[in-house]
Amino acid sequence: MTGFAVEMSAALNVVLLLMLVAIGLAVAHTRNLLTAILLMSVYSLVSAAWLMVMDAADVAFTEAVVGAGASTIILLGAILLTRGATARVDWRAMVAPALLAVITGGLLIYASLGLPEFGDPSSPANAYVGRMYLERTGEEVGPHNVVTAVLASYRGFDTLGETVVIFAAGLGVALMLGFGPRATLAPAPEKMGDHHVVLRVAAKMLIPLITLYAFYVQFHGDLGAGGAFQAGVILAVAVILYGLVFGLRETIAAVPVKAARSVAALGVMLYAGIGVICMVNGGAFLDYDYLFSPQVEAMIPANLLGDPHEEHHWGQHFGILFVELGVLLTVSSTIVTIFYGFAGRSIDAEEAKR
Amino acid sequence: MTEALHWIGGGLVVIGSLLTLFGAVGVLRFPDVYTRIHAASLTDTGGATLALLGLGLISGLTPETLKLAFIWAFVMLTTPAAANALANAAYGSGHKPRIGAFQIIPSDAPRETDPEDADRSSSQ
Numbered sequence: 001m002t003g004f005a006v007e008m009s010a011a012l013n014v015v016l017l018l019m020l021v022a023i024g025l026a027v028a029h030t031r032n033l034l035t036a037i038l039l040m041s042v043y044s045l046v047s048a049a050w051l052m053v054m055d056a057a058d059v060a061f062t063e064a065v066v067g068a069g070a071s072t073i074i075l076l077g078a079i080l081l082t083r084g085a086t087a088r089v090d091w092r093a094m095v096a097p098a099l100l101a102v103i104t105g106g107l108l109i110y111a112s113l114g115l116p117e118f119g120d121p122s123s124p125a126n127a128y129v130g131r132m133y134l135e136r137t138g139e140e141v142g143p144h145n146v147v148t149a150v151l152a153s154y155r156g157f158d159t160l161g162e163t164v165v166i167f168a169a170g171l172g173v174a175l176m177l178g179f180g181p182r183a184t185l186a187p188a189p190e191k192m193g194d195h196h197v198v199l200r201v202a203a204k205m206l207i208p209l210i211t212l213y214a215f216y217v218q219f220h221g222d223l224g225a226g227g228a229f230q231a232g233v234i235l236a237v238a239v240i241l242y243g244l245v246f247g248l249r250e251t252i253a254a255v256p257v258k259a260a261r262s263v264a265a266l267g268v269m270l271y272a273g274i275g276v277i278c279m280v281n282g283g284a285f286l287d288y289d290y291l292f293s294p295q296v297e298a299m300i301p302a303n304l305l306g307d308p309h310e311e312h313h314w315g316q317h318f319g320i321l322f323v324e325l326g327v328l329l330t331v332s333s334t335i336v337t338i339f340y341g342f343a344g345r346s347i348d349a350e351e352a353k354r
Numbered sequence: 355m356t357e358a359l360h361w362i363g364g365g366l367v368v369i370g371s372l373l374t375l376f377g378a379v380g381v382l383r384f385p386d387v388y389t390r391i392h393a394a395s396l397t398d399t400g401g402a403t404l405a406l407l408g409l410g411l412i413s414g415l416t417p418e419t420l421k422l423a424f425i426w427a428f429v430m431l432t433t434p435a436a437a438n439a440l441a442n443a444a445y446g447s448g449h450k451p452r453i454g455a456f457q458i459i460p461s462d463a464p465r466e467t468d469p470e471d472a473d474r475s476s477s478q
Contacts, residue, residue, distance in 0.1 A: 206432070
């Protein structure tokens with residue numbers, strides 16, 4: 001039965017990868033940018049399914065949320081500002097780029113031949129540090145999801161870098177498109193006809209649920225797939241959905257432009273601040289074992305999480321909690337800021353059309 | 355008993371998948387936007403319902419069943435709303451139904467005015 005299951009999973013891999021190739025070719029072939037964006041969304045969804053087959057639940061979750069969800073919305077916002085089709089290019093102009101693409105692709109395929117087998121226990125990724133993480137997470141860090149432990153604790157510095165990258169990306173978009181002050185100039189919503197009532201009712205029912213789910217993903221990240229990056233995107237998507245259905249003016253009343261961009265900075269600051277606190281208390285940067293001084297740690301009741309006899313690493317526990325909170329704040333408000341930037345620009349574009 | 359439930363559940367999953375596949379065929383084969391939306395949304399909700407029901411029978415009464423019920427509620431809420439929004443947008447941008455008694459465009463009228471054809475020719 002297990003052999004059959006392995007074969008089925010291999011067959012599923014082949015089918016999903018072929019689908020990915022087909023969608024990639026379709027994206028390259030189509031001239032309509034709207035079609036290309038929607039196909040990219042499908043691509044992300046299929047690759048999320050493929051990652052799920054590969055047992056990489058956290059990555060699959062991120063791919064589904066970011067690739068199929070948020071980036072599709074942002075790209076659709078971008079396409080509102082440009083024309084909907086690619087320009088026709090003479091074939092002679094395409095020779096050099098095509099050659100370059102073929103060479104790069106060939107090199108990548110050649111390099112992939114040198115990669116270890118999937119799941120090979122003696123591969124460098126699994127043998128040294130990776131194995132150590134798996135073996136020692138329980139006693140050193142605590143969370144049941146090793147991915148969370150590696151991401152937020154062992155590799156906390158890398159994750160701080162990722163958070164800064166997201167913040168910088170949001171800043172870059174905001175510098176090009178504006179932080180969204182134009183979004184405050186959104187025209188007052190015209191009296192909406194009754195034909196949008198289904199959408200509004202569905203959105204009203206869904207937005208609280210989506211927000212709740214974001215927090216579930218955030219706080220459940222210690223135990224299962226999920227974490228702050230996914231939760232941040234889901235939270236941002238709830239805001240964007242509100243903006244799409246009820247109009248920009250209402251959204252900005254709920255989540256002001258200034259608040260969005262300050263919270264994005266606040267998240268990075270919270271993350272780095274945790275690291276600095278660890279240094280102040282005598283540890284290394286982001287070494288959560290030093291997050292609390294011994295006096296503070298003694299004040300934490302032993303039965304805070306139920307069982308008083310179980311040994312807890314309170315520094316690690318709260319360090320991961322705060323760090324993930326910082327990531328949540330940065331990711332969600334960065335995406336909302338980007339959305340405001342595009343939305344503000346599309347108001348300009350609509351005025352220019354008139 | 356569980357064996358029988360597994361078979362019934364598996365059968366329901368297969369039937370649900372087939373229904374979704376028929377929906378995909380319908381999207382490709384049907385003549386205009388509205389019938390295509392109809393094919394996609396109806397088979398999506400139906401197929402998902404059958405598949406989730408089948409998975410629920412396979413998993414038995416566990417927390418997973420509750421999660422499947424949540425997914426079902428989510429699908430039943432989103433897919434029809436999305437189809438409605440899609441049809442609304444199609445109507446707003448001037449797509450006209452093409453078949454049946456609702457045919458507004460006479461069959462011998464020039465097709466250039468139809469935005470769907472304009473989309474199609476620009477995409478190729």
